Amino acid sequence: MAIKNINELKRQKETIDLSGPNGNVFYLIGRAKRLAKELGLDPEAIADDMMSDDYDHAVETFDKHFGDFVDLYR
Numbered sequence: 001m002a003i004k005n006i007n008e009l010k011r012q013k014e015t016i017d018l019s020g021p022n023g024n025v026f027y028l029i030g031r032a033k034r035l036a037k038e039l040g041l042d043p044e045a046i047a048d049d050m051m052s053d054d055y056d057h058a059v060e061t062f063d064k065h066f067g068d069f070v071d072l073y074r
Contacts, residue, residue, distance in 0.1 A: 014070045018059065023074075025050070025058050035066050 016022050016031070029047050036043035046065055050058040063072055 016072050018072055018074045025055055028062050032062050
């Protein structure tokens with residue numbers, strides 16, 4: 001077993017189909033909260049921002065924070 005630095009680990013990019021069941025805003029907010037916790041970000045601030053406007057704003061906010069880790073597609 002080798003001990004690796006967290007930065008050396010490659011994270012496989014997740015994909016979310018916005019036209020499927022995981023594309024609803026409640027799923028995206030929940031996923032954003034879990035990812036934010038993993039990354040040391042403030043999950044409530046991100047969720048509040050996502051809920052501050054319409055669905056497109058929520059998707060854009062999700063992509064802004066997690067676009068390096070998750071690909072969104074329609």
